[in-house]
Amino acid sequence: MMTTQMVAIDVPQPLYRRLQRLAELTRRPVETLVAQTLDANIPPLPDHLPEEMRADLLALESLDDESLWQVARSTVSPEQQKEHSRLLTKNSRGTITEADRGRLDQLSREADRLMLRKAYAYVLLKWRGYRLPTLAELEAQAG
Template identity: 45%
Template sequence: MMSESTLVIHMPEQLYQRLQRFTVLTRRSLESAVLQLLNANVPSLPEDLPESMREIWLALEKLDDDALWNIARSTISQQHQEQYSRLLEKNSQASLTATEQTLLEKRYLDAHKLANLLLKWRGFPNARYLPKP
């Protein structure tokens, strides 16, 4: 059985009203609704991630915002994008070798996606919606 902790938070009335509305829409108790929202939005612990993403995550979380922005704004080379597309196609046909599966899981887009996610959690907008510097 999972242990539980109690948390008391103070929030703006408008946010509380939004939560109340959410409970009506989902037909759930306030506690259940808040737990659902937290579970969907709080990041997994690195220990819970697949091995292929854990290394990338642990490296990225140590970076400052500027370094994360550089990764988030970076583009994938045409060659890597083509290889990634081929791997996705083979994956859809269930014909990937173990090595190709590892490449697909570990490589392309992971650092880019995780950098965007970290920036979002740090309060920044998504890099894809911002102009290039």
């Protein structure tokens, strides 16, 4: 059984009425709804990641807002995208060499690392009060 802590907060009356109404509709206690809402909206911390990833993400926490936006907007270079695509094609055809497979793995790890950094930068920006771009806005930036 999970241990819990009591937290007392003041909320505006309209918000409390919404919570009460939702509690009635879902037949659950207000306290449960608040706990679930907090759990769903507080970003995960990098504490349980491998050390090399954790250090990288923790470093983002000390960046100023503009630097975080730069990380969030960063992309894989067109050259790397092209090389990655070429190697994926060779892999799917079964014509990839061991050296190419190693390079494909490296490019995949770099892309994964970049996506993780971007996602965490966006989480931090959201928690600093910024509005995040919509999917359509992101696609327009990429296009």
